[in-house]
Amino acid sequence: MRTYLSCTPCFARQAWESVSMASGDEAVRERVMRRVLSAISAMDFNRPPPAMGAEIHRIVRRETGDPDPYAGAKSDLTRMALRLLPKLEERVGSSADPLDTALRISIAGNIMDFSITSSMREDAVLETLEDSLRKPFLRGGAGDLAGRLASAQSILFLADNAAEIVFDRPLLSMMPRGRVTVAVKGSPVINDATMEDAGAAGLASVARLIDNGSDVPGTLLESCSPRFRDEFSRAEIVVSKGQGNYETLSDAPREVFFLLRAKCATICEDLGCSMGDILVHRAVPAGSTR
Amino acid sequence: MRTYLSCTPCFARQAWESVSMASGDEAVRERVMRRVLSAISAMDFNRPPPAMGAEIHRIVRRETGDPDPYAGAKSDLTRMALRLLPKLEERVGSSADPLDTALRISIAGNIMDFSITSSMREDAVLETLEDSLRKPFLRGGAGDLAGRLASAQSILFLADNAAEIVFDRPLLSMMPRGRVTVAVKGSPVINDATMEDAGAAGLASVARLIDNGSDVPGTLLESCSPRFRDEFSRAEIVVSKGQGNYETLSDAPREVFFLLRAKCATICEDLGCSMGDILVHRAVPAGSTR
Numbered sequence: 264m265r266t267y268l269s270c271t272p273c274f275a276r277q278a279w280e281s282v283s284m285a286s287g288d289e290a291v292r293e294r295v296m297r298r299v300l301s302a303i304s305a306m307d308f309n310r311p312p313p314a315m316g317a318e319i320h321r322i323v324r325r326e327t328g329d330p331d332p333y334a335g336a337k338s339d340l341t342r343m344a345l346r347l348l349p350k351l352e353e354r355v356g357s358s359a360d361p362l363d364t365a366l367r368i369s370i371a372g373n374i375m376d377f378s379i380t381s382s383m384r385e386d387a388v389l390e391t392l393e394d395s396l397r398k399p400f401l402r403g404g405a406g407d408l409a410g411r412l413a414s415a416q417s418i419l420f421l422a423d424n425a426a427e428i429v430f431d432r433p434l435l436s437m438m439p440r441g442r443v444t445v446a447v448k449g450s451p452v453i454n455d456a457t458m459e460d461a462g463a464a465g466l467a468s469v470a471r472l473i474d475n476g477s478d479v480p481g482t483l484l485e486s487c488s489p490r491f492r493d494e495f496s497r498a499e500i501v502v503s504k505g506q507g508n509y510e511t512l513s514d515a516p517r518e519v520f521f522l523l524r525a526k527c528a529t530i531c532e533d534l535g536c537s538m539g540d541i542l543v544h545r546a547v548p549a550g551s552t553r
Numbered sequence: 554m555r556t557y558l559s560c561t562p563c564f565a566r567q568a569w570e571s572v573s574m575a576s577g578d579e580a581v582r583e584r585v586m587r588r589v590l591s592a593i594s595a596m597d598f599n600r601p602p603p604a605m606g607a608e609i610h611r612i613v614r615r616e617t618g619d620p621d622p623y624a625g626a627k628s629d630l631t632r633m634a635l636r637l638l639p640k641l642e643e644r645v646g647s648s649a650d651p652l653d654t655a656l657r658i659s660i661a662g663n664i665m666d667f668s669i670t671s672s673m674r675e676d677a678v679l680e681t682l683e684d685s686l687r688k689p690f691l692r693g694g695a696g697d698l699a700g701r702l703a704s705a706q707s708i709l710f711l712a713d714n715a716a717e718i719v720f721d722r723p724l725l726s727m728m729p730r731g732r733v734t735v736a737v738k739g740s741p742v743i744n745d746a747t748m749e750d751a752g753a754a755g756l757a758s759v760a761r762l763i764d765n766g767s768d769v770p771g772t773l774l775e776s777c778s779p780r781f782r783d784e785f786s787r788a789e790i791v792v793s794k795g796q797g798n799y800e801t802l803s804d805a806p807r808e809v810f811f812l813l814r815a816k817c818a819t820i821c822e823d824l825g826c827s828m829g830d831i832l833v834h835r836a837v838p839a840g841s842t843r
Contacts, residue, residue, distance in 0.1 A: 268579075268586050272566035275590075279562050289558075293598065296558050300565075300594035304587045 264513040266308045266315060267529045274303050274315055280377075281323045281453070285332035295326045311510045312529075313481030320452045321478065331451035333377060333425075340375055340426035340454070341463050343385055348429055354396070355433045362409050364396065365434040366522065370541045371395035372430025373423060373505050373524045377454040395524065395541050404543035408520045411500060412438055419498035420445045420470065421482055421512075423505030424453075425460035431504065435469040443469070444498070446491060449476040455507070481507035484515070506530055509544075518547045554803040556598045556605060557819045564593050564605055570667075571613045571743070575622035585616045601800045602819075603771030610742045611768070621741035623667060627715040630665055630744070631753050633675055634719035644686070645723045652699050654686065655724040656812065660831045661685035662720025663713060663795050663814045667744040685814065685831050694833035698810045701790060702728055709788035710735045710760065711772055711802075713795030714743075715750035721794065725759040733759070734788070736781060739766040745797070771797035774805070796820055799834075808837045 278299040282292050299319050306315050324330055351368050358364035374391040412418065418438055422428050422445050435443055445466055447456045456464070461472050476488025482503070484492055495501065501519045503512055509521045509530070521544040525531050531538055568589040572582045589609050596605050614620055641658050648654035664681040702708065708728055712718050712735050725733055735756055737746045746754070751762050766778025772793070774782055785791065791809045793802055799811045799820070811834040815821050821828055 268582050269569060269573075271586050271590060272562055272569050275565040275593075276562035279559060283559075292558050296561050297594045300561060300590050303565075304590035304594060308583065 264311050264510045264533055266306065266310060266312045267532070268308070269529050269532075270312045270315075271303055273527065273529075274312075274319060275300060277316065277453075278319045278323065281320060281332060282327065284336070285323055285327040285329045291326055295323055298322050298326070311481065311483065311513075313479050313507045313511050314483055316481070316507070317452060317477075317479040317483070317486070320480070324451075333451065333454045336377065337425035337454050337460055338463065341429060341460065343388070344372070344375070344426040344429035345464070347385075347388070348432065351392075351430065351433055355437075362412070362434075362437055363405065365437050366400075366405055366409075366543065367395045367541070368392065369431045369434040369504065370522050370524050370543075372427040373522075373526075375424055375426045375430075375454070376505065376526065377424070391524075394539070398539075398541060401536055401540050401542040402544040404520055404545035407545055408500075408502070408543055415439065415500045416442060417498045418443045418500045418502065419494055421475075421501065421503040421508050422447045422456045422461070422466075423508060425456045425464070426454070427504070428456045428461060428464045428466055432464070432466065432469055435466070438470075443471065444473055444494060445470045446473050446475050446482075446494070448478065448480075449474045449488065450478045452478045452480045455480050479507075479511065481509075481511035483511045509534075513546060514548075515546070516548050518545065518551070520545050554601050554800045554823055556596065556600060556602045557822070558598070559819050559822075560602045560605075561593055563817065563819075564602075564609060565590060567606065567743075568609045568613065571610060571622060572617065574626070575613055575617040575619045581616055585613055588612050588616070601771065601773065601803075603769050603797045603801050604773055606771070606797070607742060607767075607769040607773070607776070610770070614741075623715075623741065623744045626667065627744050627750055628753065630716035631719060631750065633678070634662070634665070634716040635754070637675075637678070638719055638722065641682075641720065641723055645727075652702070652724075652727055653695065655727055656690075656695055656699075656833065657685045657831070658682065659721045659724040659794065660812050660814050660833075662717035663812075663816075665716045665720075665744070666714055666795065666816065681814075684829070688829075688831060691826055691830050691832040692834040694810055694835035697835055698790075698792070698833055705729060705790045706732060707788045708733045708790045708792065709784055711765075711791065711793040711798050712737045712746045712751070712756075713798060715746045715754070716744070717794070718746045718751060718754045718756055722754070722756065722759055725756070728760075733761065734763055734784060735760040736763050736765050736772075736784070738768065738770075739764045739778065740768045742768045742770045745770050769797075769801065771799075771801035773801045799824075803836060804838075805836070806838050808835065808841070810835050 282295040355361045355364045371392040447461050475491040477486040479486045503521050525540045572585040645651045645654045661682040737751050765781040767776040769776045793811050815826050815830045
């Protein structure tokens with residue numbers, strides 16, 4: 264997906280929220296904002312939004328000297344998510360359609376996204392959870408995905424945010440043992456999950472873990488490691504979580520199942536859906552027969 | 554008031570909302586956004602936010618060729634406000650403290666501000682009205698202003714937005730006849746009131762009208778005409794409506810009564826108040842004994 268002009272105010276907001284969190288030094292904050300605004304003013308709108316997101320957060324990290332401004336927020340959110348996990352597992356266990364419930368819980372976790380808002384309270388997460396358990400899935404990919412998971416030989420699951428990955432655990436647990444790989448980011452960017460966050464979330468108990476070698480808040484294939492790209496092209500099923508991964512992979516050269524909650528007007532415009540909709544969207548390359 | 558770094562995302566949002574309204578041409582929109590973002594990246598943060606607002610809207614007008622992108626929206630809102638006027642006058646007429654009620658109605662009108670939001674429905678306006686009639690005034694300037702209005706020889710009232718000026722009419726009507734001058738903007742910027750808007754709002758029936766000769770969404774004295782500046786310094790009482798006028802006149806070289814509703818986090822930080830607070834704030838130059 265290309266970057267829309269309507270993304271530009273949001274880039275500025277993201278930069279401001281990020282540098283406010285990372286530094287209290289007014290001169291540093293000003294330098295970051297000037298550099299970010301100048302970068303946005305010259306950006307290539309044919310690239311997906313996370314390409315600019317990566318540039319913004321590189322500027323923030325470089326100018327503040329803080330390699331991971333969201334580290335504290337990520338741990339706090341992960342602890343909260345882990346506290347909720349037994350309840351989530353209970354919901355799946357008591358569901359008439361456990362896989363459907365696990366899918367919904369995974370998508371609900373997508374609310375814990377600091378590129379959209381830098382504050383997140385437990386009641387807001389629980390409200391999103393109930394909302395996701397109630398509302399219809401758009402795009403009809405859910406049944407398709409459910410039908411194929413059980414017999415799949417290899418599944419690559421592209422994680423989105425720290426803490427959100429705790430909400431992915433019930434879903435990952437229902438996939439065939441030993442055939443699931445979860446890919447996280449190569450290094451910290453916003454609150455995207457890294458190997459460290461995956462460890463804290465206990466993901467190693469339900470899947471093999473790799474990182475994608477990239478610091479882009481999405482999956483920009485050209486920024487990923489050759490090893491990751493190889494796994495991406497070989498996996499029988501690719502499941503992608505969240506907006507950043509959608510924005511970077513919507514035109515990917517292979518089939519991808521996108522799981523997301525529509526959280527901004529621009530994504531809604533691109534997907535033809537409404538704010539807050541939950542979707543399992545199976546995308547295939549143009550011209551593909553699958 | 555200087556520009557805060559937190560204003561920068563808001564400038565980008567304002568530019569985007571404005572150019573989306575003014576042009577459907579993607580190339581024009583892109584050119585505007587690139588120029589605006591570049592201008593923000595190089596701005597002088599010692600100047601007040603409306604100085605950048607003026608620059609943004611000059612870029613929008615120049616690139617789109619539309620001298621008044623908000624003309625239609627201003628007329629629509631003015632018609633709505635005029636429809637509500639009899640009700641507003643009734644509220645003042647039946648009030649135990651008519652001047653207090655008129656002040657509150659004037660401040661409630663301040664919600665019709667397209668620099669904050671580009672959509673405005675009647676129910677939102679009415680809700681703000683009831684809220685303003687209910688809540689306490691901060692800063693205690695209301696009693697002070699009320700006490701001095703009746704005997705004032707000359708009052709200069711700095712209007713804010715089109716349509717909002719309809720809500721100022723009950724207050725203006727209660728000021729001493731023949732001693733009130735309302736100043737509007739010299740030319741269109743966002744939905745700020747111009748001479749044409751003042752005419753449509755029927756303001757000529759309650760006050761003498763002048764324009765300030767400026768296209769800044771506020772009152773940046775150095776951008777105003779000598780005639781306006783002369784009236785500004787000579788008036789016995791200056792009453793200033795809205796955030797833009799506060800941002801440009803908070804350090805003015807004379808006493809000013811600011812009437813406003815706090816509509817953004819940055820103003821709240823500057824004024825030490827909360828979102829949605831209503832205030833009559835009497836400001837005097839530092840070191841003044843009045």
